[in-house]
Amino acid sequence: MNLKPIIYVLSLLFMTATAAQAHTPLCACFDNGDNTITCEGGFSDGSSASGVAMRIEASDGTILMEGAMDADSTFTFTRPESDFTVIFDAGEGHVIEVPDRNIIF
């Protein structure tokens, strides 16, 4: 009997559960005063958000921009002309939405 696949699945489950409890995703966005916005992402345990997917969506759900957190866990973009929401997407249970009214000046 080959237990390897079961162990692998169990490990994955365990890892997911641990990760969800150990850290909470964090993302805040700041107006840079030059028509650009910088979002800073991270986790409550201090781990890096480098590589986390970032999306800027219009109010109807249209994707205006897509990218990823850089090496310093930041993402800078030009302010869209219409209403928008920033989405920090680190996977299920780790998604943060920052509506444009919550951008800090």
Added chain:
Amino acid sequence: MKSSFAALLTGTVVLGAATMASAHFQMIYTPEMALEQGGQIPIKLVFTHPFDAGYTMDMGTPEQFFVIRTRGENEPVRTDLKEELKAIEWASLTNTGKAWETMYQARGGDHIFSLIPESYWEAKEDAYIKQNTKMIVNVGGEPGAWHEPVGLPTEIVPLAKPYDRWTGNVFQGQVLLNGEPVPNAEIEVEYLNHQPLLDSNSFAAEPAVTVPQESFAMQTIFADDNGVFTFGIPRAGWWGFAALDLEEDFTYKGQPCSHDAVIWIQAKDIN
């Protein structure tokens, strides 16, 4: 007439006792160490007696005032804030002393405010006092390098986040001189017992607590062999820790100088 004389006498005795029992504390103050979100925050540098809101000393021009910002695993970024300081007058309950203020733009993570003040001549002790001080603000709950030394000549390194203590937690710190632990360091602990009023640069007249006896106004504890001290936090608010006279034979302008290290914590009630 007799009763007013008695009242005056009692007042003098109480005031005298209170002054003797409290200690010098260099403050780096802002209303909130644990901020939900970033923005402009006020910073005040005041050298005072926080438990009594007592005599506030004239600060000279700081030798250094800087902040080290760290966020997650990113490299720390040091920003010099000395040139941003503006001179103010801070009113205690008994006098007015020279102090400093600035506004700071805080984004996410830990912001370790660090001050090397000019030495202060304390005539009553025939010695100078130099209290290198740290205060750490966190924005948004993402931690940084709050537990790393910033490299002050004398420094208290926190072993717990100074901004996340519940009332009833302990706070531990390690006392360092030139980066090395100071065994058995003496530490004075005081509660910030009068609310700082930032608009008027003064302390509220009303104290938060009264003491059953003068020993309670300024508590003295000692570090262990590794320079580590532990303090149980009995009440929400700001608590200051001043490790005293860490460098034997330290002098300033040919006079003895107490080379101290200060750190502040802000505790919250768990409800």
